[in-house]
Amino acid sequence: MPSCFATQVPHLLELAPEELARWFQQQGQPSYRAGQLWHWVFRHRAESFQQMSNLPRQLRQKLQQHFRLWSTRRLAHQQAPDGTEKLLLELADGHAVECVLLRQGERRRTVCISTQVGCAMGCVFCASGLDGVVRNLTRGEILEQVLQLQRLLSPEERLSHVVVMGMGEPLANLKELIPALDLLTSPQGLGLSHRRVTISTVGLPSGIRRLAELDRPYHLAVSLHAPTDALRTQLVPVNRTVGIEAVLEAVDFYFEKTGRRVTFEYVLLGGVNDSPQAARELGRLLRRRRPLVNLIPYNPVEGLPYQEPDAARVRRFVQELKHQGVEVQLRRRKGAQIDAACGQLRRRQATSAKG
Numbered sequence: 001m002p003s004c005f006a007t008q009v010p011h012l013l014e015l016a017p018e019e020l021a022r023w024f025q026q027q028g029q030p031s032y033r034a035g036q037l038w039h040w041v042f043r044h045r046a047e048s049f050q051q052m053s054n055l056p057r058q059l060r061q062k063l064q065q066h067f068r069l070w071s072t073r074r075l076a077h078q079q080a081p082d083g084t085e086k087l088l089l090e091l092a093d094g095h096a097v098e099c100v101l102l103r104q105g106e107r108r109r110t111v112c113i114s115t116q117v118g119c120a121m122g123c124v125f126c127a128s129g130l131d132g133v134v135r136n137l138t139r140g141e142i143l144e145q146v147l148q149l150q151r152l153l154s155p156e157e158r159l160s161h162v163v164v165m166g167m168g169e170p171l172a173n174l175k176e177l178i179p180a181l182d183l184l185t186s187p188q189g190l191g192l193s194h195r196r197v198t199i200s201t202v203g204l205p206s207g208i209r210r211l212a213e214l215d216r217p218y219h220l221a222v223s224l225h226a227p228t229d230a231l232r233t234q235l236v237p238v239n240r241t242v243g244i245e246a247v248l249e250a251v252d253f254y255f256e257k258t259g260r261r262v263t264f265e266y267v268l269l270g271g272v273n274d275s276p277q278a279a280r281e282l283g284r285l286l287r288r289r290r291p292l293v294n295l296i297p298y299n300p301v302e303g304l305p306y307q308e309p310d311a312a313r314v315r316r317f318v319q320e321l322k323h324q325g326v327e328v329q330l331r332r333r334k335g336a337q338i339d340a341a342c343g344q345l346r347r348r349q350a351t352s353a354k355g
Helices: 017-026 032-042 057-066 139-150 170-184 205-214 229-235 237-241 244-258 276-289 311-323 344-354
Strands: 073-079 085-090 096-104 108-112 116-118 133-136 161-164 197-201 219-223 263-268 292-297 327-330
Touching: 017 032, 085 139, 096 139, 108 139, 133 170, 139 170, 161 170, 170 197, 170 205, 197 205, 205 219, 205 244, 219 244, 229 237, 244 276, 263 311, 276 311, 292 311, 311 327
Parallel strands: 108 161, 161 197, 197 219, 219 263, 263 292, 292 327
Antiparallel strands: 073 085, 085 096, 096 108, 116 133
């Protein structure tokens, strides 16, 4: 289903910095022009090449002829009272992905981005994978989500964090993800601190090991969601062929290789994995690794049978983990009014289109 704005003109953000520098050289332009262009794209939030006023007019025209600055368009934009904003972006081939802007306090501005159209992991409580995976996103499509969200900020606001926790399994698309993150953290891009970037995975041992070998100082978060193989396989079907032990062995390898502590994500599903017994089992499983466990009360998805946990059970779960000597962080729910859970808005849009 091709999009009405699809074009054969290359997407600027698909170029690596060295490729763009070569293009400028071929045009007889000094090498610093590439840095000026990236600065306009990432720091000045340029909407078009014509806004790049310190580039010669003829050069701007050439850029306009040879590249497109944007490859996506907004299908939907939702805003919540807590400052959370969500975009559904149509890609050049007509598919769609979601990305989210989260505001916390006066300065923290986090973007949550996707790496795939859909997801193949099949987590039963998540809307992203209900229709499976379509394809990997390109580096340009990953970067453009950040830029589209950045356009929602006021001039005084600055992006501070990136979390790769949107649609898809990031470790299944490291080939495109790592170059995108490398540009975001470089002086040519946003200049973000590496330690303000988090990659979240359902727990693919081979991907965790590969990321460790790449030796990038990004944070790694593993979505565990259960303390036993029986329950995890029920919630995360890919666990049937992986197993918790293999995931933890890969995490241990990651720590040995990088020296960086791994965060474990745990979505609390009311009446499913939020019992005191589950907390004790989780604590015994993880405590020797001195982890940080990030507890996430479930954000209900229409059409799925899972519910938000009772507040009292959440408190008890936290207490049990702390009693086991595990550091716990309870994530505050944001954006519940705008389908902020992963995949919700895309699925709602698709269902409306079919109806």
